[in-house]
Amino acid sequence: MRSMTPNGTKRRAFLLGAAALPFLARSAVAAELTVFSSGGLNAAYLALVPEFQRATGHTLISVASSSMGTAPDAIPQRLARGELADVLLLADGGLPPLEARGLIRSSSRVDIARSLIGACVKDGAPKPDISTLDAFRQALLNASSIAYSASASGVYIENEMYRRLGIHDQVMPKSRRILSERVAVVVARGEAELGFQQVSEIVTVPGISYLGTIPEDVQLPTIFCAVVTANARQPEAAQALIHFLASPEATPMLRRTGLEPLSRG
Numbered sequence: 001m002r003s004m005t006p007n008g009t010k011r012r013a014f015l016l017g018a019a020a021l022p023f024l025a026r027s028a029v030a031a032e033l034t035v036f037s038s039g040g041l042n043a044a045y046l047a048l049v050p051e052f053q054r055a056t057g058h059t060l061i062s063v064a065s066s067s068m069g070t071a072p073d074a075i076p077q078r079l080a081r082g083e084l085a086d087v088l089l090l091a092d093g094g095l096p097p098l099e100a101r102g103l104i105r106s107s108s109r110v111d112i113a114r115s116l117i118g119a120c121v122k123d124g125a126p127k128p129d130i131s132t133l134d135a136f137r138q139a140l141l142n143a144s145s146i147a148y149s150a151s152a153s154g155v156y157i158e159n160e161m162y163r164r165l166g167i168h169d170q171v172m173p174k175s176r177r178i179l180s181e182r183v184a185v186v187v188a189r190g191e192a193e194l195g196f197q198q199v200s201e202i203v204t205v206p207g208i209s210y211l212g213t214i215p216e217d218v219q220l221p222t223i224f225c226a227v228v229t230a231n232a233r234q235p236e237a238a239q240a241l242i243h244f245l246a247s248p249e250a251t252p253m254l255r256r257t258g259l260e261p262l263s264r265g
Contacts, residue, residue, distance in 0.1 A: 030057035031237035036075050037089040038067040038151065039182060040115050040198040041224045043257040045089055045245065052244050058237050066151040067094035071179040074151070079103055079229075086232040087241055091152040092223040108228035108239060110246045113259035115222045117153045118199035119211040120184050125193070133215045137165050139194065146175040147183045147192035149201070154178075156220045157196055164218055184208045198222065199258035224259070 037045050042064060049060050063083075066074045067090035075090055076097060088104065092111070098104045119130055128139035140146065140162075148154040154177055162168035162175075178186055187195035188207030195202070196214070203210055213219060226242040228235055244250060246263055254261040 030059065031234035032059045032061065033086040033234060033238055033241060034061045034063065034084060035087045035089065035241070036063050036065040036078060036083075036085045038065050038075065038091060038094075038224070039149075039201045040067070040091060040152075040222065041089045041112060041200070041226075041245075041259070043200055043204045044113075044250070044253045044259060047253050047257070048245065048250055051249075052241060056237070056240065058234075058241070060241070065090075066149075066180070067091040068097075068152060068155070069150045069179075071150050073180045084231065084233075085229050086234060086238040087226060087228060089224065089226050089245075092225050093152050093155075095225070095227065103230050105228045105230055105232070105235070108235075108242065109225055110227075110242050111223050111225045111262045112245050112250075113224050113254050113261050115198045115200055115224055115259055116213045116219055117157075117196055117222075118202045118213050118258070120187050120195045120202050120205075120208040121193065121211065122187055122190055123207050123209050125209065127209055127211055128194070130211050130214060133165075133217050136215050136218070137167060140165070140167060140171050143171075143194040144174065145192045145194070146171060147178050147186050147195045148175065149183055149197045150177045150179045152222050153196060153198055153220065161214075161218050161220070203258045223262070 046062060053060060065078060068074060068076060075088055075094060099106050121127060129135040130139050148157045162171055182201050182205055183195040183197040184202045184205035186192050188205060226245055228238045232238045248263050251261040251263055
């Protein structure tokens with residue numbers, strides 16, 4: 001990694017945004033932070049890691065996780081096994097159980113981005129119309145196989161969306177919950193005809209055609225947030241990372257990966 005001039009270092013610090021600067025100024029030594037990052041934010045977060053590390057001298061250990069569920073990589077399961085983390089990046093629906101168990105510092109929560117559920121098919125496959133509620137319902141009925149996430153969007157699809165569309169009994173037998181892997185990867189391998197997950201977890205996967213977001217009448221926007229854990233070893237550095245991810249400087253990367261930034265800056 002190239003060295004930086006003093007002016008370059010100052011410029012990097014400035015790019016972190018005014019909200020993060022107080023936390024950076026109080027960091028006497030470089031910290032090592034472990035971050036459990038769920039899929040919805042993971043692509044943007046990983047792209048932003050080098051910038052934060054260069055500007056602060058902190059080191060981030062990134063652990064891919066899911067916001068909820070019983071998969072071994074799910075954040076609740078990792079924490080239950082005693083795995084240590086400083087920062088959690090997850091869907092807000094995953095917070096209440098962690099808060100009830102005293103595993104997070106609730107006051108540290110910052111909402112980062114809003115995400116929608118999207119759909120995909122294998123690259124080169126016919127693209128069903130999902131632009132209207134009736135067309136979307138028919139696409140689900142016509143699909144030979146359907147894959148959805150084991151986290152926030154998939155829980156909603158299985159428990160609510162199919163029922164709201166009135167086709168739960170018809171489509172559940174051909175639907176599969178995907179554990180510890182992106183749905184789009186499964187679709188790209190040809191193991192499911194139609195796949196659903198957060199847009200940010202679809203658009204960066206090669207080998208698929210992105211169909212767009214599901215109809216508004218059955219859409220479920222998800223807020224992805226960041227929070228410091230109760231046992232964080234470097235809480236000030238952890239908070240600095242969170243403020244950076246929520247800063248205007250992170251906005252372009254969030255948008256590029258299919259998210260709607262919630263920065264007020």
